[in-house]
Amino acid sequence: MTRPVIIVLATALLLLPALMVRAWIGSAVDRLAEAERAAEGKPEQVAVAANANEAYCTADLKKILRRVLTSCGLINASGRGCQPLDAKNVATMSGADFNALFLPMQGRGGIIQYDKAATALDATDTALVEKVFADRRGASYFLVVSRASPEGSEGSNRELSRGRADAVLEHLQTTFHDPELAKQVGLLWLGEEFAQLEQSFCNWQRSGSQESCLAEELNRSAFITWIDCTL
């Protein structure tokens, strides 16, 4: 009597773990098949690393940016820097509207102020250039918009403006040794005839004297900023 009971017990308890495990694995396999069926044909719901594209990247700003970048040699690799004539062509808007596009970058950009008739960067200028450039985050493009104040002839102002933009680029090249800098930095040198900076830009971080912010001082400058837009 006892032997059959023991055999039954042995068989039942011998098979129990095996049956339980078989059932659990079968259930997992079914869930996997179900999940695969459900995922079939559906795009993956996972974020992918990408450049920043902030809310301030309006259609107008992107249009200007694309035109500037095209004219300035970033996209088509044709030369380096936008001349004033290019600027007029790419920015078919008033100087005030043009400047307004860059207002959202107040916390991001800076204004490098030069001495009168000078293109060289001093220590505070280079410090600000490096500070702004190092804070790239997800931005794709770095714009240098240089200017000259209305004093002097149009020709010499144009040269000054260009020299100021070039000075920033040269400093970036020697400091950051970026082999692809030319694909990141767009230069736009403006003369006295277009988009002079208004007094509201005095609130930006500037390399010049913080006590005074006269219009001519503000426009002997290079406006630098990363642009968090993708095109």
Added chain:
Amino acid sequence: MTAMRPTLSSLGALVFALSGFVFSSVSTHDFAAHLDRQVHGVHCSFLPGLGAADASGTSGCHLTLMSPYSSVWRDSVWGGVPVSLPGMSVFAFLTFFALALVVGRRQRDPNAAAFLLAATLLPVGASIVMGRYAMELDAACKLCIGTYISSFGCFVSAFLGFLGARREPSTEAEPLKPGWLAAAFVLGVMFVVIPVRVYMSSAPDFSKYVGQCGELLQQQDPNGVLVPLGPQDSSLGMIEVLDPLCPACKGFEERFSAMPASTEVSRKALLFPLDPTCNWMVSDAIHPGACTLSEAILCAGDDAESVLEWSFAEHDPIMEATKQDPAAAARLVKAQFPRLASCIGSASAKSRLNQALRWAVKNQLRVLTPQVFVRGLRLCDEDTDLGLDYALPRLMEKARNRTVPEALPAEPGADLTVARARPPVRPAGQPGARPEIVNEAAPAADPAPAPAPEPAPEAAAEPAPAADPAAEPPHPVDLPVPPEGAP
């Protein structure tokens, strides 16, 4: 004739064997549930089955389950065979034998009682070994503790039963003969072997997923943003995308370093801190302080592994302190590694970290950590925990047969990324051993055409910047040192 009434010691052995069976079964069930390649909660209670599974991924049971000690033969079965399965079988056998003693009226048989006592030594020995591992892991696994208690309870009960049988041996029947005891031993072996064989034969074959989870678009590292970890003498390159304060990365590190295959690769790390201070792709600070720690690792050069190890070891206090005071991470790491103080937070360190993030953009990596690539082939996220020992060697084998060039040696300079445009997303860190994933859908790419590539500019040929002579010891990384007065 002795009644079929169980003695107290038999009853004790039976109860503890059953409780051990229940604890082991729940543990095995939780383990086997992961064979669907999903993330699951784990039961962690002294009353298993009564509470909900813990999905936080922080319980001692979860930590133990994900540890290298939770299973065996991990390289031949995905996840391995859980050690709780033979445990379940042994307790089933002890249950059977204790019942058989009662039913067969052999509770006072000295030979049978001695056999039961010997059989209980197996779970006791296993509990001592596993308990030591649990202490090593610093994990309070309630299911495991329940199993240990059951093991010792069985042993004590069997010991008392043995003493009783010796003191008052049964006079009704001859003690069990050695032949019967040998048969019982064989039966006990079958109790273990059969479920293990069933598990191994029914576990799904996951080799079809190996190498099918994507690959790097550009393995080159012209800016030297990949940080070498360990010896670099293997031709098989492995890149790990990690966050120095990510618990899942720490878990991966522990599992990986315990693998024999870890010596067969030249491993490099891409720092991808899930911290919006530097990473625009996340909007919430999942790991506050991770940007600072990443800068420290980049600054450390040959000591990068030391900084990484320290970050993993101290990640909880660092994150807690940084939540209270954003400057705490910098303060802590500078105190631990004083020679990095001038580099951490510098423009050049920030720029280098930014280049690392841009490397991620260039390769359109997922916003999650950890991620592993072997010669460009991506290890599936589901294979970074339990399935690592199974999947990684197979991925390495597959990668060896690839002809994709290894990452180029680092050159001085920075990075440019022109990549498919996607906006930053809000991350949702997923705790547990699986990669920390940002699980929101990224909207479609900006339809505007991406800028075309440009020929390499002259700057590419410029020599590396000279090391800062004032730095003591010399700065180990090729970072341009900002002039005095620079931020």
